[in-house]
Amino acid sequence: MKKFYFVFFILLSFTKIFAQDSGIYESYLILDTNTNPIASEFYDLQGNASSINPDFINANLGTYQSGESLILRGAEIKTFKCVADDILNGQLEYRVYLQSASTLPVFQNVSFLNFISNDGASLCSSNSFSLQTWRNDAFNINVLSGLSSGDYYLEVFTKAEYTPSTPPNNFRFDSNGGFNYRASFRVDNPPIANCVPSLSVNLDTSGNATITTADIDNGSTDDFGISSLSLDINSFDCSDIGSPVTVTLTVTDTLGQTDTCTTNVTVNDTTAPTITAPANVTVSANASCEATGVTLGTPTTADNCGVATVTNDAPATFPLGTTTVTWTVT
Structure with missing residues (x-):
């Protein structure tokens, strides 16, 4: 059947x-x-x-x-x-x-x-x-x-x-x-990376600065979703002061396709150096009622990126009385 x-x-x-x-x-x-x-x-x-x-x-x-x-x-x-x-x-x-x-x-x-x-x-x-x-x-x-x-x-x-x-x-x-x-x-075509054209960052008191992808990304897109954003450089120090640093943002989609863009990052040192003058000095005047060859001592200085110069406006010859000496650090 x-x-x-x-x-x-x-x-x-x-x-x-x-x-x-x-x-x-x-x-x-x-x-x-x-x-x-x-x-x-x-x-x-x-x-x-x-x-x-x-x-x-x-x-x-x-x-x-x-x-x-x-x-x-x-x-x-x-x-x-x-x-x-x-x-x-x-x-x-x-x-x-x-x-x-x-x-x-x-x-x-x-x-x-x-x-x-x-x-x-x-x-x-x-x-x-x-x-x-x-x-x-x-x-x-x-x-x-x-x-x-x-x-x-x-x-x-x-x-x-x-x-x-x-x-x-x-x-x-x-x-x-x-x-x-x-x-x-x-x-699914590759993503489109879009960066801010430039960025300025300030070093902290220790002479360092960091950035994230959010600081560089300027609306990168992909039709079906971005998997990750990454930077080739994200930290800076005193050696980066001067010429802008070129930072590359890499955008990766869910298929592993990538696109890149770049931003010029300018690194600034906005922390002023500090200086503490040496102790007051008392010297005896010579027969001409003045003093020469006076040793003023050494000031205490500090800076996040290092002290370049220390100068003062002391005269070669000190008259009788009190003379104020100004120290300058850069």
Whole structure:
């Protein structure tokens, strides 16, 4: 009993397939993707349970970054024909559009599929050429060409031109009942790094300064998210005073793609040095009522970036009385 129902189901299915005088009973799209190391993968449009090929409908064809390609190599169809009809050629039509698109582009018709082989007789005809294979794998269309970042659909259907045709161009379609066959993919172009043109930082009392990516970043962007921001230089000291220091910001997205920009960082020392004068000095005047060669002592100085010079305005000869000496440190 189980065997009877199984055989009945198979016969019913083939009867439905061959209800027309001709048609397409299998369709495949030939693609090179970055998700499968095998070149020219055949994707099954109809999702036949007996096929070992991956299903195309609702498939995720992967995420593509700058410099990569998604190549539409071509298509293959398997057709049947009965007494009244003759298959002339196979054809593929496709279109690519954003998943968020409100207006869809027209389908593109590529080169004909070539006759490959006669595959035997069908249930509707005993002719050995009733079943045929048509294929073209030389389209070599880069589906990603000209696409900006976004989530896209690749939508396709196949058709076979047949005779008798009055007028010509009668077609049998494999279009998923008019809904066509559709798979998705993503284009993720590199991030765009944007830096502030310049930055000024002041050293602290210990002669150091640090910056973060927030100080340099000026609104870097990526369509699907930034993974990290980093700086090649984020700390400065007294040796950086003078010419601006070029700092590079690296922006990395979730795919590991990067972009960079630079900022000129000027390092300033705004902490004034300190000085403590030596103790007061009392000396005796000579016969001319003046003093020369007076030893004033050494002041105590400090600076976050070091003392360059210490000077005073002491006269060579001191008169009687009190003379105020001013010390200057730079």
